[in-house]
Amino acid sequence: MSIDRCLANLDEAIEAANALGLDSRSAVATRDTVRARLGFPSSAYILALVGGTGVGKSTLLNAIAGADVSPASARRPTTSGAVAWVPSSRGRELADLLRWVGVSKTREHAGDALADLAVLDLPDVDSIVLEHRQLVDALLPRVDAVAWIVDPEKYMDHVMHGSYLKEFAPRIRRQIVVLNRSDLLSPADASRVAEDMRGQLRRDGAGDIEVVATRAKEGAGGIEGLRTWLESGVEAKRVVVSRVAVEAREAVRDLAADAGVVGGTKNPLVEPTRRERALSSVTRGALAVVDIAALERQAVGATRFAARRHGAGPLGALTSAIYRLIGRKRTSADPAAFLNRWQVRGSLAPAVEPLLELITATLPSVPAPLRRGLAALSAPTSLEHRLAETVDRSLAGEAASFRVPTSVLWTVIGAAQYLVTAVLVFSALWFGSLFVIHDAPVGSISVPYLGPVPTPVALLAAALVLGYLLAKLLQLHAGWLGRRWAKRIGARITGEVRQRVVDELLAPLDRFEASRAALNKAVSAADDCP
Ligand SMILES: Nc1nc2c(ncn2[C@@H]2O[C@H](COP(=O)(O)OP(=O)(O)OP(=O)(O)O)[C@@H](O)[C@H]2O)c(=O)[nH]1
Ligand SMILES: [Mg+2]
Structure with a gap:
């Protein structure tokens, strides 16, 4: 699936979530952030060094750079703004992106190594200075890769695990955990701590993240594991795209979880x-x-x-x-x-x-x-x-x-009823005339059982019966x-x-x-x- 289709999929999920009355603000923010990121050139990617105070982030950056690019000291906290170490060949190209990410200081280097990478030294995430943490929180969704830095004292720190690894690690593809200051441990203890760390990462839901031990204070010689990882041939464009894709995927998953849609199964709310x-x-x-x-x-x-x-x-x-x-x-x-x-x-x-x-x-x-x-x-x-x-x-x-x-039948019955009424009137008049006119003409009809019945009477009775039958037929029909x-x-x-x-x-x-x-x-x- 192309990255465009992947983002369109996120759009569709947001639309569906809105229709459900869900809070989609975080998904919308993610979508806007990743779209903005794709708008910048991606021939280099941005890696952030993230960790608590004093774990040696600045010292690590200096060891990577082989020069003093970010002041490190025993004073806590030391770093207060994001410092970027960027190849000078990409300086111009990356300037807008770094400004958008929230970097305040940029140090350029002329080296050919790590030419598609900008490394950020950040303030501490467990700072007593609130702004430090806020800066890291605002910046993390915008970087492409992260090296999570811990030391033997802080590797189980709950701020690092609970607030950062749990939340951000599932949304990042290119990441590593660096156990710095490992010179404070025996080699056996260092590998035991690294193993503990791996277990905790799995419990955090961060999956299998590579863990390397370093001794930044010793300079380039103390960070071989990290250096190898940094130089392992990953294409910057791929890092950027996969980071964006993972963010989009997680945002969709979060919305789906809010809607109670789990594991791709159809489970209608109402049975x-x-x-x-x-x-x-x-x-x-x-x-x-x-x-x-x-x-x-x-x-x-x-x-x-x-x-x-x-x-x-x-x-x-x-x-x-x-x-x-x-x-x-x-x-x-x-x-x-x-x-x-x-x-x-x-x-x-x-x-x-x-x-x-x-x-x-x-x-x-x-x-x-x-x-x-x-x-x-x-x-x-x-x-x-x-x-x-x-x-x-x-x-x-x-x-x-x-x-x-x-029905036409009704009209036929109606006509018949007029006829019946006419016969009725006629025979009634005839019958009546028998009492008024003495020698009115009258015949008789022989009716079984009754014998001869005067014609008008028989006519009258027949008309009555016929009228009744017609009315009945009409009613039935x-x-x-x-x-x-x-x-x-x-x-x-x-x-x-x-x-x-x-x-x-x-x-x-x-x-x-x-x-x-x-x-x-x-x-x-x-x-x-x-
Ligand atoms: N023993 C030992 N000390 C180290 C190592 N790396 C850094 N230090 C020391 O740890 C102290 C803190 O180092 P920094 O690099 O300033 O730490 P930071 O993580 O940048 O700290 P903040 O900027 O406050 O977040 C310094 O005194 C370093 O000399 C290491 O590998 N071993
Ligand atoms: Mg620092």
Whole structure:
């Protein structure tokens, strides 16, 4: 992976961390620092000598230089600013970089050896002078390589291990530990101390760092091990790039650890089956407030009402008009209006309860830095409000597209009912005329069991029976059609609400998980940084 891709990976991780509400300031600072470092030429790299006071950092630099470039003395502390020893051939090229790093004094040398290296002598990290430590802390993220200097007295020092090696060693590729003043120990003790040091470094999480013993006071002859390491053929450009890459990788890992993303495994915060269960409960709760069964009754009512208007003949038209007048249709046969009034039928508070419970139950297992972001997603009022909006949107769309079904059969039945009514009126008039006009014409029809029945009476009875049968047929057909329609809209609304609850209510949680997945991906990709 190229270094550019590696830094882009860090950008993606920062973006994901921000989306999760994590504190990404340190990662952003790292990114800015490494980008700035890459902006300087890297035909030489910068090595810092870091350690406690009096361990012999200045003496070591003088031994490397073969000259007095940084005053060393028994006075504690001695060095108060960063001193750089640089090849004069690189003096101009390195000037800006050294200023950016925080170097106050530069000593140039004309030698050909170590021509791609600038060595910094720094103040002590365990200083009684606060500024010394601050200077080292500010400068360390900007140097390319480090020689950690210890001596037989201070090699287990907790400032050195706890604050520096633990934190910085994993973020540096080119580094060495120098056990100086080893002349104070017997050779056997010196190798035992070096071994102890290696063990402690592993416990610090610093891994296997080379440890060399030196006697800086003896000059060039006392630092062979260090000299060999300094001269071992490493390309400056590689040192710089790998330092930047390691910083980027560690920054990504830190963000991933904050997000509880570990070891490249997919571990969603909310277990899918529990999430599924909560979702079903929320949907059920919301649909209970909407009241699908009542909606279906309204739909059947509306269909019957329409059927009556078309197919009930003159009397049906009359009852429809009366119903409309007294508003019965509005209350019992208007599914769209019924849906639009869903909010007055109950509160959604119980419906969001399962989701709240799910998030509350998940919070304790969520890494602390993530909790604030996740808790914000589950504020009860905002959740309820969002669910209400979601349901509203689902229903509004559906209600607008309601079309009460109709049928030509109703029109046919309606026409037949007009006919039946006409026969009814005619036979009633005829029957009535029998009492008024004495010799009105009247025949009779022979009916089984009853014998001869006057034709108007038989006609009247037949019309009544036929009218009843037609009304019944209309009612049955409208009921059948209405129920079919009701089932269809009931199912559609159930599906729509469910879908929207998934899409909209869980969207923030899903985005949350997506950001964690992005961090997961970034942390695996970071392993491929150069
Ligand atoms: N015996 C012995 N003494 C040494 C050795 N290296 C340095 N010293 C002495 O240790 C004392 C401190 O050396 P410095 O080089 O000033 O130490 P420093 O790490 O630069 O100290 P600060 O600048 O205060 O951080 C001096 O008196 C050196 O002469 C060594 O290898 N053996
Ligand atoms: Mg010094």
